[in-house]
Amino acid sequence: MCACRRSSPSCVPSRIERTLKEVAFGWGATKSLAEGLSANLLAAYVAPHRRYHTVAHIEHCLGEIARVERHATHPDEVKWALLFHDAIYDPERSDNEARSAGA
Numbered sequence: 001m002c003a004c005r006r007s008s009p010s011c012v013p014s015r016i017e018r019t020l021k022e023v024a025f026g027w028g029a030t031k032s033l034a035e036g037l038s039a040n041l042l043a044a045y046v047a048p049h050r051r052y053h054t055v056a057h058i059e060h061c062l063g064e065i066a067r068v069e070r071h072a073t074h075p076d077e078v079k080w081a082l083l084f085h086d087a088i089y090d091p092e093r094s095d096n097e098a099r100s101a102g103a
Contacts, residue, residue, distance in 0.1 A: 015059055016042060020083055023076045044087045053086035 024034040045055045069075040088099040
C-alpha cells in the first residue's frame with residue numbers, strides 16, 4: 001500500500017509516475033517521452049472496463065517490489081515489466097498480456 005494509504009486520489013498515480021520516470025530517465029528518455037508514457041499508462045489502467053489490472057493493483061505491486069528490489073540483478077527491468085504487464089487490456093480478447101509485452 002502506498003505511503004499515503006490511498007487517502008488522496010493524487011497519491012495513487014504519483015508512485016506510478018515517479019517509478020516510470022525514474023526508470024525511463026535512467027535509460028536516457030527525454031522528459032516529454034517519459035511524461036507521454038506516464039500519461040498513456042495511467043489512462044490505460046484507469047479505463048472503466050478494468051477489474052483487476054488497475055492503478056491500485058500496479059500501486060500494490062510497486063510496493064511489493066520495493067521490499068525486495070535489492071535482491072534483483074536488474075531492478076529497473078523488473079519495475080518496467082511490472083508497470084506494463086497488462087497495460088493493453090481488451091475484455092473481448094484472451095491475448096492481453098502478450099499484446100502488452102509487445103507494446
